Amino acid sequence: MTPDNLDLIAGWVSLVLTLLIFSYLLGDNVLYRLAVHVLVGVAAGYTVIVAAESVIKPWLDETLLAEANGRDDATLAALRAVGAVPFLVGTLLLFKVSPRLAPVGSLGLVFVIAVGVAVAIAGAVGGTIVPLARAAGESVGEDTADGLVILVGVITTLIYFQFFAVVRRGAVRRPRLLRGLSAVGQVFVTVALGALYAGAILTSLTIFSDVVRAQLEFILDRLGG
Numbered sequence: 001m002t003p004d005n006l007d008l009i010a011g012w013v014s015l016v017l018t019l020l021i022f023s024y025l026l027g028d029n030v031l032y033r034l035a036v037h038v039l040v041g042v043a044a045g046y047t048v049i050v051a052a053e054s055v056i057k058p059w060l061d062e063t064l065l066a067e068a069n070g071r072d073d074a075t076l077a078a079l080r081a082v083g084a085v086p087f088l089v090g091t092l093l094l095f096k097v098s099p100r101l102a103p104v105g106s107l108g109l110v111f112v113i114a115v116g117v118a119v120a121i122a123g124a125v126g127g128t129i130v131p132l133a134r135a136a137g138e139s140v141g142e143d144t145a146d147g148l149v150i151l152v153g154v155i156t157t158l159i160y161f162q163f164f165a166v167v168r169r170g171a172v173r174r175p176r177l178l179r180g181l182s183a184v185g186q187v188f189v190t191v192a193l194g195a196l197y198a199g200a201i202l203t204s205l206t207i208f209s210d211v212v213r214a215q216l217e218f219i220l221d222r223l224g225g
Helices: 002-028 030-062 071-097 102-142 145-158 178-225
Strands: 166-168 171-174
Touching: 002 030, 002 178, 030 071, 030 145, 071 102, 145 178
Parallel strands: none
Antiparallel strands: 166 171
16 A cells, blocks of 8 residues: 555545544534544554553563673662562552452552652652742843742742631631732732633644644545545
């Protein structure tokens, strides 16, 4: 099969699936659900293939199936022990299928959650908080007005998300100063969320217009040919 034939088949499949998705405008129907099932199936299959080729196979080659290559027996044994940890955790998770053995599977779940939380915290601190703090400090030094706006926004936003309060006259309330600063932080949060939402809408419209343009060009090419 020539590349031109593959492109033609891909174009027709793309057109049909696009029309099936657009059928949702008429209400939930079998055609729309069929397109969604195809999308989920293809995404799941692609994920499995990528995980097997890019994660599992390299991990096996570098750990459990690693060759000596000058390593001593102790190093090689330690390397293979580390390589077996993910598969041990995966085996523990399989016990969650049985209600009687679910507590055993919870050990694997605890490990997965702990590693995920640790990675998320390290990524948030190293990839978000520290760069933002550094950028805010540099902005204050370069442009006083912009730097002050960033500084005020960061401080008041952090205050908005803190829950320190005192009991006054039988009611739990924030101190008056923190309430004022929290209101300013709420304004910054609202503006940031509005900007993110607007960006998401513009991105969606751009993708939508590109899809419609591509499908129209395909139809016109077929009609012209």
